[in-house]
Amino acid sequence: MPIKTQILDATSDGIAAAAEILRGGGLVGFPTETVYGLGGDARDDRAVARIFEAKGRPHFNPLIVHVPDVETAQTYAVFSDQARALAASFWPGPLTMVLPLRADAGLSPLVTAGLASVALRVPAHPVARALLLAFDGPLAAPSANPSGRISPTRAAHVLAGLSGRIEAVLNAGPCAVGVESTIVGLAGAPLLLRPGGLPQEALEAALGAPLSFGGSAEKPNAPGQLASHYAPEAGVRLGVTNPTPDEVWVGFGPDCPAAVLNLSRSGDLIEAAAALFHTLRLADAMAGQGGIAFAPIPETGLGRAINDRLRRAAAPRN
Known part of the structure; x- marks a missing residue:
């Protein structure tokens, strides 16, 4: 109940x-x-x-x-x-x-x-x-x-x-x-x-x-290690600079003027991390039958955590 x-x-x-x-x-x-x-x-x-x-x-x-x-x-x-x-x-x-x-x-x-x-x-x-x-x-x-x-x-x-x-x-x-x-x-x-x-x-x-x-998706010794995690309903593609017409493009930095959403227009990784999950929810609500495409994000500092979450969001679903 x-x-x-x-x-x-x-x-x-x-x-x-x-x-x-x-x-x-x-x-x-x-x-x-x-x-x-x-x-x-x-x-x-x-x-x-x-x-x-x-x-x-x-x-x-x-x-x-x-x-x-x-x-x-x-x-x-x-x-x-x-x-x-x-x-x-x-x-x-x-x-x-x-x-x-x-x-x-x-x-x-x-x-x-x-x-x-x-x-x-x-x-x-x-x-x-x-x-x-x-x-x-x-x-x-x-x-x-x-x-x-x-x-x-x-x-x-x-x-x-x-x-x-x-x-x-x-x-x-x-x-x-x-x-x-x-x-x-x-x-x-x-x-x-x-x-x-x-x-x-x-x-x-x-x-x-x-x-x-360290860590294993098959035998996790800490949270957040499963291969598919943080997943929206829509499919996710990463490192995209030319999205398809049916994708919601999420940009990063000033070089994505056509992006529908942007994690940080100034390219600030702290701002992007704080906005990540809320933006992912917004993109999912907008995607309909299409998908979500994320622009490349640097693999440094907090960018590692952002990319880790996005890779798991994009992983094949069980």
Whole structure:
């Protein structure tokens, strides 16, 4: 039976109401600086199972656990010197670290997909931080959208995909970063498991070494590794400079005057990342029976995260 999904304002009363829903095993969509997350108590098997059910997410795909600070994160995972260095440099912020799980962590095994590691993040968004403090516990929170579809950067996006499946959404307006967190694996040698809102160059500078790419679509050890992900209804082509007449062309930079939509007319990758998922939704609504064509985007800085999301959006659908 469908649930009546509440829309809560991001006030002290709204945050308190959201925390109470979470304490009762309910699910709440909430804003982070990257995208809206779908939060549930990471210690509660039933709440975590409901996250998978609401999203239609495969159970072999692990979830990110959100916590308010480094000290709390260290109660759930074993931190190396490299992990402590990255936490000092980039938390709170759009960085997720996959670390060895503590034996006494007390998290639901559904969160880690049965792996011996856990993905942890300390978000920077003030509403996310206030919710974590009000709830006073770890929140498992993948993106608040049906699995494999376009990630949500506004409360309306959450409602479009999950209304009737979750208890509430905390509305705090658009997300500033617009693509999910960068994921680094530190259960062994440092690995870039997912490009995201923190550029690879910044991580490599902090580590003093280059990052190798890791991860598998068949056996994911972190979120966001499935081959087909972030998918609109329409087909997607990438690196297009001459779209067909039935395609919605999404440009990047000043050299695409004929583009119907543009991620950033000035060629600003930060602006493009923040606009990506909302623009993808607009293009999908405009495409009808046609497709969506994206202009080339540089493979540097945040461009890596944008291109990663677009490649998965364009991948063959299962």
